[in-house]
Amino acid sequence: MLDTELKAQLAAYLERLQAPLTLIATLDATDASRDMRALLGDIVDAGAGRISLKDAGEAGVEPGSRLPSFRITRADADIGVEFAGLPLGHEFTSLVLALLHVGKHPPKLTEDDIARIKSLEGNGPDSELHFETFFSQSCQSCPDVVQSLNTMAALNPRIRHSAVDGAAFSDEMEERGVMAVPTVLLNGQPFGTGRMGMAEIIAKLDTGAGEKAAKAISEKAPFDVLVVGGGPAGAAAAIYAARKGIRTGVLAERFGGQVLDTLAIENFVSVSHTEGPQMATALEAHVADYEVDVMNLQRAEKLEKTDDGFRLTTASGATLQAKSVIVSTGARWRKMGVPGEDQYMTKGVAFCPHCDGPLFKGKRVAVIGGGNSGVEAAIDLAGIVGHVTLIEFDSQLRADEVLQAKLRSLPNVAIITSALTTEVLGDGSKVTGLVYEDRTTGEKHNVELEGIFVQIGLLPNTEWLKDSGVSLSPRGEIVIDDRGATSLPGVLAAGDATTVPYKQIIIAMGAGATASLSAFDHLIRTSAPVAQAQAA
Structure with missing residues (x-):
């Protein structure tokens, strides 16, 4: 699973472990589980005797609710750090840090932050804070969230965190109405969407933190x-x-x-x-x-x-x-300012094709904007989604010619110019299409799709x-x-x-x-x- 260089780097990091770990895996006979077993085997090898691997049944514990998944555990504490799907890409660092922090390697936090994390609790002293973060391996905003919650779970036994690869559990994401990454649920309810660092998460949990900080x-x-x-x-x-x-x-x-x-x-x-x-x-x-x-x-x-x-x-x-x-x-990011846009933000309307593109695999999406960023987004998405419709207000695309040539060479892309997007359509829970006006004829047209990526420039704060x-x-x-x-x-x-x-x-x-x-x-x-x- 891991190449020789990455294994060597992982082994060097795992020398910092101060306590032995056990990985508890919930696997079956699928290809995804075989890939996860290979990854976990590489981690055990890199741990050089500090890490062991057990199947959930073998360990005598309840299996994870998702297949495939694994928990990072320590003998002297009940640690709630779990990965469902492969934590590769941008999330490989999150995996390494989770191993280190569960293994008692101290996180880079102040004593005050550690004390605040350890004091957090749910609705009562015995209640849990169970977080679930849906991520994609290409999302650069996701690791901050995943790493923060993993570290919090490693420090506080009342906090549990499951990091879920959205691409591997797309049916669950659709069932739960998750259409953007990172999305965080707390005890099954929406907690936040988008990049959040540890300070932001703690501030949301500690209701008096804002007032104290202002003072x-x-x-x-x-x-x-x-x-x-x-x-x-x-x-x-x-x-x-x-x-x-x-x-x-x-x-x-x-x-x-x-x-x-x-x-x-x-x-x-x-x-x-x-x-x-x-x-x-x-x-x-x-x-x-x-x-x-x-x-x-x-x-x-x-x-x-x-x-x-x-x-x-x-x-x-x-x-x-x-x-x-x-x-x-x-x-x-500048918004379109049309009806339905705010209602379906993170429910099909998005800004980052790298983060959210994998969630629309095989589906139909639109990119709004024909500048460099819009055309680049359309090119990237064309390799993932079923079809891309690029909509540009001007009579021609404004992107560099080399980008336009690449875009026009792609078979699953349609380009519409002289078009003004006037409305985002949805069924109440997710995007189902958009309406645009042909600026030359005044006619309005509906485009059926599942995602809209807005790339029309910036707005100064x-x-x-x-x-x-x-x-x-x-x-x-x-x-x-x-x-x-x-x-x-x-x-x-x-x-x-x-x-x-x-x-x-x-x-x-x-x-x-x-x-x-x-x-x-x-x-x-x-x-x-x-x-x-x-x-x-």
Whole structure:
């Protein structure tokens, strides 16, 4: 199952096990079970005597509810970590970490986080929190969720987690109405869809966490520079500010920003290939090398000018004071804005073909948008689904010619131009089709399908700035000059939320550095930085 190099890497990791493990497998005679047995055999070999394998019947325990599946157990504790289907692709790392954490290798968490996880319980001290995560092997957003819940289950016996390969259990997904990954159920009920880190999961379970976090944030001393946004621009701005020795804070809804949703990155100079989640982790680690106060899971809601600088209010009700502000809130996927779109979001309407494409194997889907991202999505999906209909508003596709040529060569793709999508159709639980208007004739047409992938560009996250005095372009982008300055002195901006002409990671980083240096220049010309003033 695993190649020689991967086996060697796995063996090196498993040397860190501090307790022996037993894998309890629920298998039958199918090809899927044979593949799982081969994988588990490789794990046992790599464990070099630290890991054993037993069938559920042999172990005298109740079989898993899914075939094939396996549990990772330890003799001295009741551990609730289970995989149903093969955890390969992006989820192989999740498997390795689950083995290590159940095997008592300490996770990279603070003592406070570990204490919070161990204190979590269901509706009573003896009740369980049973999570089920549906993932796909090609989903780059899924590992964060799977790894977080596995780690929580390894630390707290009241938490159980089953990671389920959606492609292997497509009938169950359809029966339970799951049409996007990652989707998490808690005790059989919807808990969340999309990327979630451990902090977000804990915050959802600990109902008082938001209020406590808001109180702690409001009590913080004023910042010299407050960076709003934790993507590439925000990370670069924070690093450049901290290196100046001034008091720096970062307020982020999710550190990493849209990079977390990016699959392959092959144009970041000096790094020939990486993936978004890996880059986001590297950004966060680099920022952590400096004295930067990172406030995660916080969304900015209002910015006001004060006598001493600026006051920022968050959606949680926290307030922060700063002498200068750098806005790097990035952008998000643009929606079509038609009836049915929100109703069927994650029920057939999706944005990520890499994550959700495998869930539509053999089915009919549409891609909305004829730019590079839309055409690339259609090409990727054509190798998985039964048929792809690409719908473009303009009279011709806008993608690079080489991409168009590839798309037109595919036998299971139809291209419709001069078309305006006007409605998403469904049966109340899932997408059944869409309606588009022919812009040349005005006629409306129905297309029967099961999935719609929206690829029509980005929308800047700037709504919260509309009454701040910061000028926005007609597209909602923050208007900046060549120094990153906005119309409001002391407020700088960088990255995809601005009028910068090219939305690229490397450009965002450079813009973040520029804005940070400009903020420092503003500070030394208008007032002594907080850190220096306190030292005096």
